[in-house]
Amino acid sequence: MKLESRVLHVLERIGIRRGHTVLDLGCGSGTYTIPAAKIVGEQGRVYALDKDKEALDELMQKAEATGLRNIERMETSGKLEIALTDESVDVVLLFDVFHFYYFPQASDRRRLLGEIYRIMKPSAFMSVWPKHMKSETEDEIKNADFHLEADLFAMLVHEDRDLEEGKILNFRKGSRNKDKH
C-alpha cells in the first residue's frame, strides 16, 4: 500500500470526515495535511501551522501540484498563540510535536493546550501521536481539561518516509462525566 493511502486510512479511522475544519499543528511538509485535505474536500478546510517556512513551502507546492485549494498556510514564529477564532475547528492534529524537545517548559505546554482548547468546537476532538512524548505529558493533557476518548494502534509515517507502528490518542474537551449528562 502506498504511504499516502495508509495515512488516509489512519485519518479516517481517527474520525476526520468530509466538511471538517482541521488544524494540523506542527504540520511539517504535510505528510498528514495533504491526505486530511483530501478527506475534508472542498467544503472543508485544513489549517497548516508550522514555524518552519521551508517545510510550509514544500507543503504548499505539493498542494498546488495535487490541485488542493482547501489548505491554508499559517506561518508562526513559534509563539503559543493560534490565530484562529474561538470554537472554530472540528479536529486538531498534534502529531509528533507535543514533546519536550519543542516545548521544554511545562508552562508553554499548558499555554499551548489552552489555545487548542479555545479554538476547538465543543464537539471537536484533538488527535495526538505521542511520538517522543514522555508519559507525564498525557497527564498534562488531562489536567488541561481534556479526557481521553479512544486510543488506537496504527501504522504511521515518520519524517515523510519511514513506516512504524504507533498509538494515536483521541481527546475531547471537558471531563468524561460532563459528556454523560
Ligand SMILES: C[S@@+](CC[C@H](N)C(=O)[O-])C[C@H]1O[C@@H](n2cnc3c(N)ncnc32)[C@H](O)[C@@H]1O
Ligand atoms: C517532527 S515534525 C512533525 C511533522 C508532522 N506533524 C508529522 O507528523 O509528519 C514537528 C514539526 O513541528 C513544528 N513545530 C515545532 N514547534 C512549533 C511551534 N511552536 N509552532 C509551530 N510549529 C512547531 C516543527 O517545525 C516541525 O515541522
